[in-house]
Amino acid sequence: MSFIDTLRSRWQEYRRPGYYENFDYAWTMTIDLDSCTGCGACVTACQAENNIPLVGEEELARGREMHWIRIERYWEGEFPNAKLNFIPMLCQHCDAAPCETVCPVSATYHNQDGLNAQVYNRCVGTRSCAVYCPYEVRYFNYYNHEWPSPLDQQLNPDVTVREKGVMEKCTFCIQRIRQAKDAAKDDGRRRVLDGEVQPACVQTCASQAMVFGNRNDSQSEVFKSMNDPRAYHVLEEVNTAPSVVYLKKVEVNG
Amino acid sequence: MSGIDRRDFLKLAGAGGAGAGAGFMMRESTKHPVEHLVPYTSSPEEFSPGIATWYNTVCSMCSSGCGISVRTREGRAKKIEGNPSHPVSQGRLCAHGQAGLQVLYNPDRLTGPMARTADNEDLLPITWDEGISQLATRLGSLQASGQGDSVCFLSEGVDGHLAALYERFMAQLGSSRLVHYDFTHPRTLYSAIEKLFGDSQLPYYDIGNADYVVSFGADYLSTWISPVNHSFGFGSSRKGVNGVRGRFVQIEPRMSVSGASADDWFAANPGTEGMVALAIANHIVNEGGYQGDDRDAWVSALAPYSPASMSQATGLSSSVIIGIAESFLGSQHSLAIGGGSAGNNTNGVDTLVAVNALNYLVGNLGNEGGLILNPEPVVGSGSGTLRATYTDMIELAEAARDGRIQVLILSGTNPVFNLPDAAEFREAIAQIPLVVSLSSFIDETSSLASLVLPSHTYLESWGDSFPEPGVGFSIGSVSQPVVSPLFNTRATGDIIINLAQEIGLSAAFPWSDMEEYLKEGWQQIYARGNTGDGTEGFESFWNDVVRAGVWGETTRGPSPEGLLEGVIESIDVAPPEFSGSSANYPFVFHPYISDTLEDGGAANLPWMQELPDPLTSIVYGSWVELNPLTANELNLEEGDIVEVESPHGRVTAPVFIYPAIMPNVIGMPIGQGHTDYGRYASGRGSNPIQILSPQLETETGDLAWAATRVAINPTGRRVEIVKTGGVSRELGREIIQKVGADGADADGADHAAELSSIPVKVVRS
Amino acid sequence: MANQDISFAQINDDVVRSLVVTGRKYYITLAISILVTFTCFVGPWFYQLRYGIGAAGMNHPTVWGTYLASFIFWIGLSHSGTLLSAVLHLTNSEWRKAMYRSAEAMTLFSVMVAAMMVMVHVGRPWFVHWAVPYPNQMEMWPNFRSPLMFDVMAITTYMTGSIIFIYMGTIPDFAAVRDRTTGWRHHMYVLLSLGWRGTDTEWNRLHWAYTFLAVLIVPLAVSVHSIVSWDFALSVVPALHQTIFAPYFVVGAIYSGTAGIVTVMFVLRKYMKFEHLITKLHFDNLGKLLLVMSLLWTYINMVELFTGWYSESSEEYEALNFRLFGFYGPLYWEMILFCALAPLLLISKRFRTSFVPMLILSIVINIGMYTERFLIVATSLPRQYLPDAWGMYVPSLVEIAIMVGSFGMFTTLFLVFVKIFPSISLYEVKETLPEPQPKPQADSGAP
Ligand SMILES: Nc1nc2c(c(=O)[nH]1)N[C@H]1C(S)=C(S)[C@@H](COP(=O)(O)OP(=O)(O)OC[C@H]3O[C@@H](n4cnc5c(=O)[nH]c(N)nc54)[C@H](O)[C@@H]3O)O[C@H]1N2
Ligand code: SF4
Ligand code: SF4
Ligand code: SF4
Ligand code: SF4
Ligand code: SF4
DSSP states (O other), X not given: OOHHHHHHHHHHHHHSTTGGGGSSOOEEEEEETTTOOOOOHHHHHHHHHTTOOOOOHHHHHTTOOOOSSEEEXXXXXXXXXXXXXXXXXXXXXXXXXXXXXXXXXXXXXXXXTSOEEEOGGGOOOOOHHHHHOTTOOOEEOOSOOOOTTTGGGGOOTTSOOOOTTOEEOOOSSHHXXXXXXXXXXHTTOSSOOTXXXXXXXXXXXXXXXXXXXXXXXXXXXHHHHHTSTTEEOTTGGGOOOOSEEEXXXXXXXX | OTTOOHHHHHHHHHHHXXXXXXXXXXXXXXXXXXXXXOOOTXXXXXXXXXXXXXXXXXXXXXXXXXXXXXXXXXXXXEEEEEOTTOTTTTTOOOHHHHTTHHHHTOTTOOOSOEEOSSTTSOOEEOOHHHHHHHHHHHHHHHHHTTOGGGEEEEEOOOOHHHHHHHHHHHHHHTOOOEEEOOTTOOHHHHHHHHHHXXXXXXXXXXXXXXXXXXXXXXXXXXXXXXXXXXXXXXXHHHTOBTTBOOEEEEEOSBOOHHHHHSSEEEOOOTTOXXXXXXXXXXXXXXXXXXOOTTHHHHHHHHGGGOHHHHHHHHOOOHHHHHHHHHHHHHSSSEEEEEOGGGGGSTTXXXXXXXXXXXXXXXXXXXXXXXXXXXXXXXXTTOSGGGBOOHHHHHHHHHHHHTTOOXXXXXXSOOHHHHXXXXXXXXXXXXXXXXXXXXXSSOOTTGGGOSEEOOBOOTTTSOEEEOOSSTTSEEEEEEEOOSSOOSSSOBOXXXXXXXXXXXXXXXXXXXXXXXXXXXXXXXXXXXXXXXXXXXXXXXXXXXXXXXXXXXXXXXXXXXXXXXXXXXXXXXXXXXXXXXXXXXXTOOEEEEEEEBTTTBTTTTTTOHHHHHSOOTTTOBOSSOOEEEOHHHHHHTTOOTTEEEEEEETTEEEEEEEEEOTTBOTTEEEEEESOOBSSSOTTTBTSSOOGGGGOOOOBOTTTOOBOTTOBEEEEEEEEEEOOOOBSOOOOBOTTOOSSOEEETTSSBOOOOOOGGGGSOOOOXXXXX | OOOTTOOHHHHHHHHHHHHHOOOHHHHHHHHHHHHHIIIIIIHHHHHHHHXXXXXXXXXXXXXXXXXXXXXXXXXXXXXXXXXXXXXXXXXXXXXXXXXXXXXXXXXXXXXXXXXXXXXXXXXXXXXXXXXXXXXXXXXXXXXXXXXXXXXXXXXXXXXXXXXXXXXXXXXXXXXXXHTTOOHHHHHHHHHHTTTOOOOHHHHHHHHHHHHHHHHHHHHHHHHHHHHHHHHHHTSOXXXXXXXXXXXXXXXXXXXXXXXXXXXXXXXXXXXXXXXXXXXXXXHHHHHXXXXXXXXXXXXXXXXXXXXXXXXXXXXXXXXXXXXHHSTTHHHHHHHHIIXXXXXXXXXXXXXXXXXXXXHHXXXXXHHHHHHXXXXXXXXXXXXXXXXXXXXXXXXXXXXXXXXXXXXXXXXXXXXXXXXXXXXXXXXXXXXXXXXXXXXXXOOSSOO
């Protein structure tokens, strides 16, 4: 095989759908829209876990929200038949992530667990990834944020505090995944057990709308959940192969 | 280094210096304050650097009593999670529970005791000894001179041994003025349950096992009684109860979080929810759905409430009422709950009696998925009827005005904020010679104090909790400190014990501190015998409870035999009485507990201020909700500032056009409008409680906060409402997809018409 | 072709005079443009470096704003310099010769200003070198799949090519000036002219190399703006994800670049007293080119609208709806007026050969073209897939200042240039004149 052929075959291999199935993990989340109440506990849990800054009213007025998971709300119909639907929106950890191809410095890339990783230290702040992400889940540090003392004592030592000029977004709580992997290694296990990793948002969700786990493990909760007939991907047509699977809301008529 | 001589080197160094100068410019030009490393040469026991330690304790952000696990690292609390073994929270938490850390680490916390030497002077730091002795001297002399009743202890609602400690303290002082005040306390529900079943505790509603739930105004998923537990039940029910997906119905004038999650949402006229319940009952009884011995009594009691005759008053068509009635009857585990605005009209108790009677009619009392009564409280007598009503607070204010109150001790509650201006509570407190605050923050009420003895937050102190309604059986938790105190504060219990001892009440208060007192109290629980392994004595029992974060007995409460005598005959819901004429005040005012700020207590937590309101996505502000038709009629748009005028005052806030509120109802969230309470709360938005009329619920004498009428006066001013959401219509994009209950895709409608240019917030900088 | 009355000597005199004699007007203009550069560009930029990009009006979801619009604008403006010069050189267009030097200079300075806009745009400009492939301790390479990476490559190549092109073409003129100047200028030109003597071999090689570079530069220039367009088109953003974008950008670039040349020609002609060198003929030809480009541009715009409308997708439809009738709708129609309708005046030869109207039109076109770039960013990003995430973007004062400052920077660079480079190609203009009769005082440095 010539060099070009080798390159091409490797590339195709890489591009093959299901590429990540060859690895130990393909972290996946399902969100049941029939159970989500829009309460926002996940939003605050994520903010607490991941050192997401306080933005302040002025900056929010400028449209500079930072929450890595946000609840989108969509109304249908008019009074008295108005209905409100919620959908938690977070990084979908796309297997074909447009944000990854555009980053000139590879600050955002796909890791072997199928996570869309973000290397804050490497980011130069072009914000292209945010433009390319169709789900609008990337948030930029427009300035250095502050935690008036002693609020700073809450900061999670397992998570970096990002400086101005850096892009950030949901990591699927990668620090918790790491800890679970370390624990598994210490126990001499090859893989993390199902349920051992709970991202902050999933853990707090009182109505149990979210399930997180490894879809390469066909015994896992998440595997079962994502094979529910109600499963779908948001913006399927953009073909990003998301790792977040939504379960359709059930509408009873009459 | 060949080729670089001394002069080159100096040049290069000069260039480097210039570069460093530029770097200096670009970073901060001020010098950082000196900070010190914390040497761990003598590290506290129990933790190893780099490894998290978890402590189980109890959430005190609301009265539900969820068990929590706090993750600490190097002695600092880092994250709060639900305690998976706690039956209330089951490992989950609401947003407030998450934000508890910002109570602990709030930059506006009081850091030590302070006193004011004269009115209008600033509070100046004092020592604890000074503070305690100052107060003890005063209390001691009042007690000695038999004026103990002129001491009032005004606390937030607390339960467990702390409540018992307060009671003991006040009793020893000779005072009957122990007042627990909570704006959100479901007083009318207690009364209704007592009326129906003779039980003075809240019942447990087993939502998780119910497959048809009708909620009359109770926002059970967000603000009502025990939201985390209810949400857990909601999720479980939606996932299927014996294979049947739970169906949820909500009846309320303005769509709440629970209304948004319901399958069917109906707007009944405000205050007529009880009539709807009786009309449903009427259909159930008359259409043969109910075959109990007392059927005849029901038939005659419900005769005036046929669905047809109620449809005019309630605004719901009789087919809707009948539809609910048939589903309610037809479902395996149907459940009716009521609260919120429905329970806070002038007919609040009657309404909730009617609602809860539905549970009786379908025979779900004491059953899975039904209404379950709780066993006798483990400690104390159940908190429900101990809480002060509006009438009690007015009496207190009068006593203060008449000079009958010499000392007021405040703890955690903020009645100046949470009572209407009509109560003139601030003015009343100003008459009290000595106001002492034990709160952790200077809120509107504490700002009137001349002596401030700040207490620990719940994450720094010992306590216990016996959550009501809990889960239908007895549970209790010990609340333990998870970090050492951040500031020079003391636990409320310790302050009380200390005070008592200073006054000379050591005989009644023999404990050195709260922890010792608690342990003594738990001896009695240990003595009940449900001690797990239990054989190793109290200490090991205690350690187990503290470690596990929860103790419980799985014996259920009594299953009610039936209703109390005479209940059926007296069943009746009078029309609500609103303050203000409909001519001058065309709209019914619907203030509601904010989903993010609760009744205002969470307004000082930046996470809660920044959490978008679930229904509107608004952050950091107040707003007035108008139906689109109403807004159109008044020619108002989002952001137009209006004045909401009631017979008792006015507040201003910008308009938000809300698609799911009745056209004759004006909604407004409670929570903002603080004038004190720290940097995040003060000076933001407005407080709708201010303008409420002192309209009373007829049976309890509590404030009927949903019974005020208002007028809307445009001011001509505008602001840009700060919210995180853009356009909240899907425009046919199928973002949130749906299936019919039969699995078929619901809704293939053409949404092209919605595509016209939709106004969206304009962001200016 | 040019004015028949002027002699070789006079050309040399005129041009050298323009380099050596400096009037007060020049100093005032230079002072103003330096002042503008510092107050509007450097100052606000330093403020932004300290505070963060938050000083600009960008937000979620409109994370790109005027900085990027300015970047495309300046890259676009760069197009008609070197590209036009090269094309015209290859097609042996005589009329090119009086104007190509300043056109090429425009290219160079626009690319430099564009590069500065990138620095202003990114969040951590102190790390932009990470986008350059160089072996490093981190063992990290840039991401070669990224269109931004293509940009870095294309633009640096284009800039390098343009620098060599303009420099090579100026060597004989440096020599000519060298021979007519004294003092420090003489020394400078000695260095700059690389010992040019004007031998036949030298001329031969120069011509060969010049043509070679011209051939190389044409595709390069086309690629640059195609690649810039891919920054947008390779995204999945509705109204940006379009195959027409590459030709759209290239056409737009040549269009605005040509208009820019007209502006610069006018100024040179007027203030450097080149009336006899830059004539109606040049304006006429540039006018024709402008007309063609405007028609092409209009056509592509119509195609863009049509495909959006024809797609029948809610996303495309709303993005177009917003662009045409939303908050920035008036700007869209301003752009149509300035770039599609006003240039129709160029049909008239009288218009094309009138200097002041041509100046006004050229400025109007570039205002329209800046608007186009602004709209591409500011009307697409706020209206993407998820309506709940829609927002609005309004530039902040810092952004507007930096945009104004970038013009100051460009002007400053150009003003410095005209004092160092002969801004008219001496030898090529002479080529267009009839062969002079040998006279004793003929020049020595140039043919
Ligand atoms: N096997 C092995 N052993 C070695 C070496 C080796 O190469 N291999 N190297 C040797 C050498 S050269 C060295 S220097 C030593 C280093 O050995 P140690 O001094 O033990 O160094 P660390 O493990 O890096 O860190 C010590 C602790 O300091 C904590 N810490 C970090 N920041 C702070 C702070 O601001 N305040 C306080 N109080 N604590 C902080 C960290 O959490 C960490 O737990 O190890 C020696 N031992
Ligand atoms: S915590 Fe759960 S229910 Fe609440 S908004 Fe998040 S996903 Fe929905
Ligand atoms: S959702 Fe957006 S940010 Fe996340 S992987 Fe996909 S494209 Fe990237
Ligand atoms: S903002 Fe950072 S992560 Fe995103 S594309 Fe630019 S460099 Fe990459
Ligand atoms: S997975 Fe983790 S990082 Fe992502 S939204 Fe949830 S809590 Fe935040
Ligand atoms: S429901 Fe109440 S007790 Fe439970 S987590 Fe929320 S605030 Fe805490």
